Amino acid sequence: MSEAIAQKQPRALYYLFFAEAWERFSFYGMRALLVLYLTEAFAFGDKRAYLLYGSYTALVYTTPVIGGLLADRLLGFRKAVTLGAVLMALGHFAMAVENLQVLYFALALLICGNGFFKPNISSMVGRLYETDDPRRDAGFTIFYMGINLGAMFAPVTCAYLGHRFGWHWGFGLAGVGMVLGLLVFLRARPLLEGLAEPPDAPYLRRPALAGLSREVWVYVGSAAAVGVAWQLVQYSALLGRLLIGVGLIVAVGLLVMLSRLRDPGERRRMSVALVLIVFSIVFWAFFEQAGTSMSLFTSRNVNRSLFGHVIDAEAFQAVNPAIILLLAPVFGALWLYLARRAREPSTPLKFALGIFQVGLGFVALYIGAVTSRATGHVPMFWLVLGYLLHTTGELCLSPIGLSMITKLSPPSAVGIMMGTWFLSSAFAQYVASLIASLTAVTGDGPGANIVPPPTETVMVYGHVFGNIALVALAVGLLLVGLAPALARRMRAVG
Numbered sequence: 001m002s003e004a005i006a007q008k009q010p011r012a013l014y015y016l017f018f019a020e021a022w023e024r025f026s027f028y029g030m031r032a033l034l035v036l037y038l039t040e041a042f043a044f045g046d047k048r049a050y051l052l053y054g055s056y057t058a059l060v061y062t063t064p065v066i067g068g069l070l071a072d073r074l075l076g077f078r079k080a081v082t083l084g085a086v087l088m089a090l091g092h093f094a095m096a097v098e099n100l101q102v103l104y105f106a107l108a109l110l111i112c113g114n115g116f117f118k119p120n121i122s123s124m125v126g127r128l129y130e131t132d133d134p135r136r137d138a139g140f141t142i143f144y145m146g147i148n149l150g151a152m153f154a155p156v157t158c159a160y161l162g163h164r165f166g167w168h169w170g171f172g173l174a175g176v177g178m179v180l181g182l183l184v185f186l187r188a189r190p191l192l193e194g195l196a197e198p199p200d201a202p203y204l205r206r207p208a209l210a211g212l213s214r215e216v217w218v219y220v221g222s223a224a225a226v227g228v229a230w231q232l233v234q235y236s237a238l239l240g241r242l243l244i245g246v247g248l249i250v251a252v253g254l255l256v257m258l259s260r261l262r263d264p265g266e267r268r269r270m271s272v273a274l275v276l277i278v279f280s281i282v283f284w285a286f287f288e289q290a291g292t293s294m295s296l297f298t299s300r301n302v303n304r305s306l307f308g309h310v311i312d313a314e315a316f317q318a319v320n321p322a323i324i325l326l327l328a329p330v331f332g333a334l335w336l337y338l339a340r341r342a343r344e345p346s347t348p349l350k351f352a353l354g355i356f357q358v359g360l361g362f363v364a365l366y367i368g369a370v371t372s373r374a375t376g377h378v379p380m381f382w383l384v385l386g387y388l389l390h391t392t393g394e395l396c397l398s399p400i401g402l403s404m405i406t407k408l409s410p411p412s413a414v415g416i417m418m419g420t421w422f423l424s425s426a427f428a429q430y431v432a433s434l435i436a437s438l439t440a441v442t443g444d445g446p447g448a449n450i451v452p453p454p455t456e457t458v459m460v461y462g463h464v465f466g467n468i469a470l471v472a473l474a475v476g477l478l479l480v481g482l483a484p485a486l487a488r489r490m491r492a493v494g
Helices: 003-007 012-041 046-075 077-094 100-127 136-165 167-187 201-205 214-232 236-260 264-291 293-301 313-340 347-370 380-408 411-437 454-493
Strands: 207-209
Touching (some): 012 077, 012 100, 012 136, 012 264, 012 293, 012 313, 046 077, 046 201, 046 214, 046 236, 046 264, 077 100, 077 167, 077 214, 100 214, 136 313, 136 380, 201 214, 207 214, 264 313, 264 347, 264 380, 264 411, 264 454, 293 313, 293 347, 293 380, 293 454, 313 380, 347 380, 347 454, 380 411
8 A cells, every 4th residue: 555545544543553463463472372382382182272272262253242242332442442451461471371270261361351352443443434435445454454563473473482482481472562552552542532432431430230330340240251261261062052152142133133223225234244244254264274274284294494494383374464464555555446446346256255265275285285295295385375375365355354344334333243243253263173173183192192294194184175175165156156246235335
């Protein structure tokens, strides 16, 4: 995106950009280390590590539904984001303690903190623009660059400290990143006046029960939620059933909300948003193999030697955000260029392109595995090509999805719809862990988690990646066919 275009964006966007960058630094630093940490420090087998990772990430994307609702109805966006940042910082510092129950508790803090932080900082970005503001998609692309700026540096720096000095150093650095994100956000308060305050401040401060205000009860409830998440993260099967239950409740609630909308245009737009949310589940279930099956595939079956130096497996998770930082300005400028000429693809078509490209990325990984059967060591080229295609797909779907939610949702329901967007990712994360389990090659405990030779594991990964590619390409083509009808229902919003 050109400097001239960037200068037209609201000043507050850049504070939110840097706050999100530091928050993502903390999240992706921990994400890059988690599966390898579980398999190496706690002798988890592949399947157990995948399922714990999936339980954690599923809950990370479930809690934004509640956090978005509380911000909409009670706290306001500023208080919610501040609370979330504090909880997440505590969680990252707790991760530095090498004890299994402390690990579960740390994940619970991160889960609940993310529920308050993630949907509400994205909603604040949407509040900076009018619904029909042509800068909106470009603004969200800039914001998305902030996400990936933090995500790019985190795997490299946290992995370096984790490997050279101990796991607790890597996790501790992630905690420092979260504190910096909170400080940047607090400096933006004057620029957010009127955009992020509680909807009814006197009501929030009024005593509700036992002489305590509603605001205090939100904080008490948040502490209790940490305790619940502490238990849930340890039981993936129970979590799967709960996700189905929560999903059904949310689906019914959204359908009731949809039926009560009086404006036919709002009903049409919201229905399109719900359809695209469903399709996004497919994308994220495949894309999020990066933190699980692709992570161990990189560690075990990718030739990571470059100019005589072996690159840490975690560092490859920086490839995706690095490519985004290079290409996000190009995509942002491309959408504006095409929009000025009335040739910009519709939002549904962008989603279809995203799903199709993630499928092509897995085609690259499959080819790399098939052609490396003899040695079991896949050339680095195929992994990087896979990440490149996943990234171009992500740029067609993820920032556009955030923008889509804020412009297709009724004004009174932006928070809950943003939470629903992240809830769909919760389902995707859990499904992603089940898919990753198909690549498991080790059991639990000392001795049982000995990794077979690369020649025996390469096609375990290869077959799963090939099947993912087939499904993704088929779903992408289906959405291409549906895109014109969905675009008509969106009408003027694009």
